[in-house]
Amino acid sequence: MTAPGDLLQALFLRLKSDATLSALLGGAGLLERTTDDAAFPYVTCGRTSAFDLDTGADNDADQLVTLHVWSKAYGEEETRLIMDSIKARLSDAALAIGPHGQTRLSLEFAEARYDEDLAVHHGLLRFRAITQENA
Numbered sequence: 001m002t003a004p005g006d007l008l009q010a011l012f013l014r015l016k017s018d019a020t021l022s023a024l025l026g027g028a029g030l031l032e033r034t035t036d037d038a039a040f041p042y043v044t045c046g047r048t049s050a051f052d053l054d055t056g057a058d059n060d061a062d063q064l065v066t067l068h069v070w071s072k073a074y075g076e077e078e079t080r081l082i083m084d085s086i087k088a089r090l091s092d093a094a095l096a097i098g099p100h101g102q103t104r105l106s107l108e109f110a111e112a113r114y115d116e117d118l119a120v121h122h123g124l125l126r127f128r129a130i131t132q133e134n135a
Helices: 004-016 019-025 077-090
Strands: 042-050 062-071 094-096 101-115 120-133
Touching: 004 042, 004 062, 004 077, 004 094, 004 101, 004 120, 019 077, 062 077, 062 101, 077 101, 077 120
Parallel strands: none
Antiparallel strands: 042 062, 062 120, 094 101, 101 120
């Protein structure tokens, strides 16, 4: 089984190797958790859940991973550019995660909106990660 931490580590390594995304984020904008002094724009990891769609039981072979994009730029163009870069890098990507096998990512949901309470543009990307164990 693939632990959520292993999946997130592989996912972040793939994103960090993308020059376009790094340029959009100013280099250090991929954060596992936000800090009070984080410079905008940045991307954080949100909720990760493991489940079996058929039974509803816990199953680390099928996981949902949510990424959050945060921007204070005027308009949502910056948010959308970052989201597009993440989608291009992760959609239908295959990640090797330790001895467990291969994890394939597919985009399940994407949305960009303005959060008036926080005065930021907020993008959401939810990916399904399905792991096929080595035989």
